[in-house]
Amino acid sequence: MKGLKLLVSLVLTAFATAGSLLVVHSVALAKPVENVLSAAELPAQRSPTGEEIKMNCRYPVLSSYAGSYFSYSIDLEYVGGKEPRVFDLKAEVPQGFTYSIYPGYESTEIAAIRIDPNKGYPETIKVTVRPYVWLTPEPGEYTVKVFASSGEVKNSIELKAIVTAKYDMAVEPSTGRFNTEATAGQDNYFKIIVKNTGTAPLEKITFGSSITGSPSGWSITFTPDKIDTLGVGDKREVQVNIKPARKTIAGDYMVTISADTEAKNAFASASIRVTVLVPTIWGWVGVGIIVLVIAGLAVLFMRLGRR
Structure with a gap:
């Protein structure tokens, strides 16, 4: 019986550690793909005190043409704690891409965020992923992972971007x-x-x-x-x-x-x-007409002068 409890404990721990969430949110030229599975939160890695950081978002897949950028809006909720904690933020992006992380409604780039478990509502961050200006990614699916961690309390979320062909x-x-x-x-x-x-x-x-x-x-x-x-x-x-x-x-x-x-x-x-x-021929015709008019006037004045 003790061996069975140990086996169940190991399986649950492995499942919790591998947990991730497929989420995407877009702005600008990007558009969310319709009829995809809604984001379902998987177990985050809990601390011995039962604390965890939940990561959630509305749109799991994003599609846009090559050369555009993708902006993901992610909700972070710290539960199980008593005092605020600072969570480090980072992302893994495909080769040829770069990323920036911002607070939900600000333009200052951040690498960490302080979350109060007693606020009653989640904090929002934006993760903007874009290709380098000198590169144009090939059409296809790209995966981005975002991580939030504070000591033993950590979680990650998986984002998918579909790059489509650009016709121009x-x-x-x-x-x-x-x-x-x-x-x-x-x-x-x-x-x-x-x-x-x-x-x-x-x-x-x-x-x-x-x-x-x-x-x-x-x-x-x-x-x-x-x-x-x-x-x-x-x-x-x-x-x-x-x-x-x-x-x-x-x-x-x-x-x-x-x-x-x-x-x-x-x-x-x-x-x-x-x-x-x-x-050119019409130019010469015009010159000829002018010459004829001048010549005609000259003859007319000469005749009138003799009289």
């Missing part, structure tokens, strides 16, 4: 200059670069354009007119032919060039200032 792209002139010239009634070529700046391939990219004031008779075409696939970090050069209407008045026009995927999960645009010039 950029459009910019190949020369880096957002202005060009175009002759009315003629083909004028301008090159742009389309780059995949996300973390997943982009499929079936098509192009469009618009002109401020919507002048009639303009033609803007793209070669190629679509991109079937653009891998992560890849870029493609596209030639744009801007052909203003033949009777377009000389001046500056704003042309917006856009790129969009068929799935509508990524979009980019660039505004280009186009200075429209009149064809």
